[in-house]
Amino acid sequence: MNIQAETTPERGGHPEAVSAAVPADRLQAVAAGRDVPAEVHPEVREVTPVLEIDRFNLWYGGKQALHGITMPIPHNKVTALIGPSGCGKSTLLRSVNRLNDLVQSVRITGDMRLNGDSIYDPRMDVIELRKRMGMVFQKPNPFPMSIYENVVYALRIDGENNRAVLDEVCELSLRGAALWDEVKDRLHESAIGLSGGQQQRLCIARAIAAEPEVLLLDEPCSALDPIATGKVEELIQELRGRYSVLIVTHNMQQASRTSDYTAFMYLGRLIEYGSTSGIFTKPILRETEAYVTGRFG
Amino acid sequence: MSSDTKHRPRRMRSSFSSLTAHGEPWVWLTGGALAVAIMMITGLLAFIAFRGASTFWPVPLELVELADGGRALGEVSERERAEAATAKTAGRGSRRLVRTANFEVSGHHYQWFDDTAIARASRPEWATVVERLEGGRFHGFPLRLLHGDEVIAVGPEETWKAFEREHPVVRRRWREAMRIDRNERGLLQRQLRAARLAVVQARLDDGPAVAGTGAVSAGQKAATAAEQEVIARVGRQSAELDARTGQLRHENEGWGLEVETADGIKKVIPLEGIVRACQPNRLSLAGKFGVYGSRWGEFLGDDPREANSAGGVFPAIWGTVAMTLIMALLVAPFGVLAALYLREYASPGAVTTAVRIAINNLAGVPSIVYGAFGLGFFCYALGGGIDELFFRASLVADNQPTFGTGGLLWASLTLALLTLPVVIVATEEALSAVPNSMREGSYACGAGKWQTIRRIVLPRALPGIMTGLILAMARGAGEVAPLMLVGVKKLALDLPIDGRFPFVHPEREFMHLAYLIYDVGFQSPNSQAAKPMVFTITFLLVTIIALLNVAAIWIRSRLKRRYVAQQF
Numbered sequence: 001m002n003i004q005a006e007t008t009p010e011r012g013g014h015p016e017a018v019s020a021a022v023p024a025d026r027l028q029a030v031a032a033g034r035d036v037p038a039e040v041h042p043e044v045r046e047v048t049p050v051l052e053i054d055r056f057n058l059w060y061g062g063k064q065a066l067h068g069i070t071m072p073i074p075h076n077k078v079t080a081l082i083g084p085s086g087c088g089k090s091t092l093l094r095s096v097n098r099l100n101d102l103v104q105s106v107r108i109t110g111d112m113r114l115n116g117d118s119i120y121d122p123r124m125d126v127i128e129l130r131k132r133m134g135m136v137f138q139k140p141n142p143f144p145m146s147i148y149e150n151v152v153y154a155l156r157i158d159g160e161n162n163r164a165v166l167d168e169v170c171e172l173s174l175r176g177a178a179l180w181d182e183v184k185d186r187l188h189e190s191a192i193g194l195s196g197g198q199q200q201r202l203c204i205a206r207a208i209a210a211e212p213e214v215l216l217l218d219e220p221c222s223a224l225d226p227i228a229t230g231k232v233e234e235l236i237q238e239l240r241g242r243y244s245v246l247i248v249t250h251n252m253q254q255a256s257r258t259s260d261y262t263a264f265m266y267l268g269r270l271i272e273y274g275s276t277s278g279i280f281t282k283p284i285l286r287e288t289e290a291y292v293t294g295r296f297g
Numbered sequence: 298m299s300s301d302t303k304h305r306p307r308r309m310r311s312s313f314s315s316l317t318a319h320g321e322p323w324v325w326l327t328g329g330a331l332a333v334a335i336m337m338i339t340g341l342l343a344f345i346a347f348r349g350a351s352t353f354w355p356v357p358l359e360l361v362e363l364a365d366g367g368r369a370l371g372e373v374s375e376r377e378r379a380e381a382a383t384a385k386t387a388g389r390g391s392r393r394l395v396r397t398a399n400f401e402v403s404g405h406h407y408q409w410f411d412d413t414a415i416a417r418a419s420r421p422e423w424a425t426v427v428e429r430l431e432g433g434r435f436h437g438f439p440l441r442l443l444h445g446d447e448v449i450a451v452g453p454e455e456t457w458k459a460f461e462r463e464h465p466v467v468r469r470r471w472r473e474a475m476r477i478d479r480n481e482r483g484l485l486q487r488q489l490r491a492a493r494l495a496v497v498q499a500r501l502d503d504g505p506a507v508a509g510t511g512a513v514s515a516g517q518k519a520a521t522a523a524e525q526e527v528i529a530r531v532g533r534q535s536a537e538l539d540a541r542t543g544q545l546r547h548e549n550e551g552w553g554l555e556v557e558t559a560d561g562i563k564k565v566i567p568l569e570g571i572v573r574a575c576q577p578n579r580l581s582l583a584g585k586f587g588v589y590g591s592r593w594g595e596f597l598g599d600d601p602r603e604a605n606s607a608g609g610v611f612p613a614i615w616g617t618v619a620m621t622l623i624m625a626l627l628v629a630p631f632g633v634l635a636a637l638y639l640r641e642y643a644s645p646g647a648v649t650t651a652v653r654i655a656i657n658n659l660a661g662v663p664s665i666v667y668g669a670f671g672l673g674f675f676c677y678a679l680g681g682g683i684d685e686l687f688f689r690a691s692l693v694a695d696n697q698p699t700f701g702t703g704g705l706l707w708a709s710l711t712l713a714l715l716t717l718p719v720v721i722v723a724t725e726e727a728l729s730a731v732p733n734s735m736r737e738g739s740y741a742c743g744a745g746k747w748q749t750i751r752r753i754v755l756p757r758a759l760p761g762i763m764t765g766l767i768l769a770m771a772r773g774a775g776e777v778a779p780l781m782l783v784g785v786k787k788l789a790l791d792l793p794i795d796g797r798f799p800f801v802h803p804e805r806e807f808m809h810l811a812y813l814i815y816d817v818g819f820q821s822p823n824s825q826a827a828k829p830m831v832f833t834i835t836f837l838l839v840t841i842i843a844l845l846n847v848a849a850i851w852i853r854s855r856l857k858r859r860y861v862a863q864q865f
Contacts, residue, residue, distance in 0.1 A: 097741055104644075131743030141734040144757045144859070154742040157752070190859055206742065216741075 026287050030267050039284045041274025047074035050244040056110035065091050067269045078245040080259035088268040089248045093216050097133045098126050134207025135216040139223045140199035142191035147183050150191045154210035169209050177205035178235050197228025217247040256280050264288045349836025352829035353592035355577040355585050358424035362417040370436045370559035371397040398434035407825050420578045423453040428572045437556035445551035467549050471569040474545040485531045492527035496520040498690040605817050606827035615792050616807035620709050621774045627713040632720030640728040660718035668779025671711030699804050703784030705793040706803030711783045716769035723765020727758035763853040774842045777811045785809045810838040
């Protein structure tokens with residue numbers, strides 16, 4: 001896992017990376033370890049949130065990777081997390097479905113609420129929690145089984161064995177992931193034989209099969225070629241309005257094309273959060289403008 | 298850098314540095330090592346295959362007439378150059394080793410003859426090899442076929458024709474009598490023993506209190522009555538069997554083939570004691586293949602005879618395969634579960650590392666130690682306990698252990714223990730090769746740890762686990778030392794898995810090919826004659842292990858195609 005690498009401040013988010021031409025006072029303050037309030041655009045305050053992140057801190061051992069993140073994730077919208085490598089966006093994403101629990105040295109404070117239910121409540125059953133979310137990873141990770149079984153995996157482990165139900169979910173999910181026409185004749189062949197782009201769309205189908213309340217995408221296109229990337233982006237736009245999507249991306253164009261809201265993070269802190277058009281066209285901070293226009297990062 | 302070196306072009310330090318850079322000598326060295334290894338392995342296999350396959354080929358019989366008037370008939374099995382032993386011709390000559398057989402006449406199985414001492418060597422047409430049930434081979438010329446006082450045929454050709462007509466009939470009767478003796482009489486004996494043990498068991502059930510008073514309980518009375526009934530019935534059936542076998546034996550009696558040896562001694566060989574006879578010198582190629590096939594058939598399908606140096610090895614094939622498969626069935630779940638805990642559940646630390654090192658060291662413990670452990674723990678402790686609990690009657694009445702001695706189950710368990718480290722290590726490697734992204738994907742879908750292991754990790758790791766199992770099977774099938782202590786016997790004709798209820802007899806002792814190699818090759822009274830058998834048994838064992846491995850590899854490649862393929 002690359003968690004340790006992401007938390008190393010020398011990578012990407014180094015203070016020297018900010019050139020003198022870029023107004024870097026706020027970023028320098030962050031690098032120096034001072035608390036900086038996040039700039040949240042007014043339109044974000046009015047959304048109906050599916051997920052509320054509330055003063056969330058996270059440490060890997062002695063190293064703090066997330067600092068007091070507070071942000072609502074709007075319902076049935078696509079929210080993009082951007083920022084240089086090591087800024088903690090993947091960590092934040094993995095905290096939503098508590099995958100970070102698997103890392104032994106992780107410690108957190110603060111909370112997140114999924115539709116009002118506290119995620120970090122000690123009484124919360126992690127397994128039940130994860131069933132309410134879907135996640136897609138950087139590298140396509142189809143399971144070593146047939147395409148069909150991949151899609152209905154979440155239902156199978158939930159004990160669903162009714163063929164009719166599974167068939168219906170399989171078709172709906174594959175159609176939802178724009179993969180149905182390509183694989184409908186070989187549903188029972190191994191998923192390993194699909195191309196990279198198809199595999200990633202299969203992973204999306206698998207993630208939406210259980211009707212998740214929120215869909216987490218962790219740089220879903222970074223291992224794909226441009227054509228496959230195009231298809232997945234198209235798919236994300238189709239998902240908009242039906243699913244609440246939280247997507248981590250390195251690609252500024254991808255964020256601007258696919259998302260409704262964008263959050264800019266830096267060294268474990270939320271710097272600016274607003275509607276995508278707001279962030280990309282009239283950001284409050286010059287630092288954000290510098291980043292989204294590619295002048296640093 | 299000083300100014301004068303600046304202008305000098307960069308030079309190689311020496312011509313040798315180019316050689317080390319390209320590494321040519323290393324290519325030769327590594328390639329050479331591989332070539333030597335391949336040559337040794339293929340050489341060994343080819344040697345075993347050739348010697349093993351040629352054992353049963355009918356070799357021509359040579360009639361050797363010596364200058365001093367002696368005569369001998371046999372197969373030339375070896376030639377070598379040696380100092381001439383005869384005084385007449387000094388200097389180097391060659392000599393030949395002839396398998397003269399006829400042990401009861403000459404006192405030899407094999408004899409060396411100096412070429413210089415031989416006046417004439419020929420291959421007479423009617424020289425005959427007679428393979429007998431007992432006493433080894435007999436070489437000679439057929440004279441007459443006899444039935445009691447009656448002479449059926451005279452002269453080699455007539456005799457041979459008559460022999461070919463009568464021999465199969467006689468043999469069929471003999472086999473029928475053998476079958477009755479072994480199966481039907483064996484069944485009666487087992488019924489007798491069961492009834493007798495039931496009485497003993499009834500007495501044991503009553504306990505010492507009843508036994509002390511001399512009173513006879515109802516259970517004991519019933520068992521005794523049942524025993525009397527069985528004795529009466531077995532007596533009747535046994536008499537019937539006696540009549541049948543007596544009839545068969547009577548019909549076979551008197552049939553004999555009179556054979557004259559090379560030096561003129563006549564001998565009558567009972568027809569029912571002849572397994573096979575042929576005249577290799579007059580056999581056509583097809584005839585030779587017929588004899589060859591028939592000998593292979595006997596080897597693969599029959600019981601051994603003559604202290605295992607002749608006949609078949611069927612019980613040993615059966616024992617080897619049964620033991621190897623049971624071992625694989627036992628070691629696979631054990632090893633996989635242990636490795637699962639070690640890799641998936643145990644938190645990494647000093648203890649886990651220590652356990653891992655201990656397991657690796659276990660693979661280096663001499664196999665005889667496992668044998669001793671198996672004998673002490675499985676046979677005596679576990680088996681003895683089972684006997685005390687369930688088979689006490691046999692122990693009291695016959696002083697005969699059932700499970701408390703070596704047997705198929707204990708041998709399989711011992712070998713499972715022996716091969717456990719191989720399976721654990723291979724499984725651990727396979728588990729750690731499963732990408733973490735798959736585990737995370739599964740957790741993200743809401744699967745628990747065990748669901749992830751069962752549905753994602755295990756299928757993906759299965760080919761690697763199979764590799765470990767293949768290695769374990771190859772190791773287990775070829776192991777001898779521990780087996781000698783926990784159940785392998787020189788001769789055990791009752792198969793551990795047969796068609797008789799309850800079909801699997803895990804307590805039975807069994808035969809094993811690898812042990813047979815040791816026994817035939819080094820414990821046989823007639824080691825020269827047994828030598829070709831050793832090659833054949835080795836060839837067979839290697840072939841069986843190869844077949845088991847090919848089957849496992851085939852399964853593995855199917856699994857691999859299903860579960861593991863390269864990512865785009």
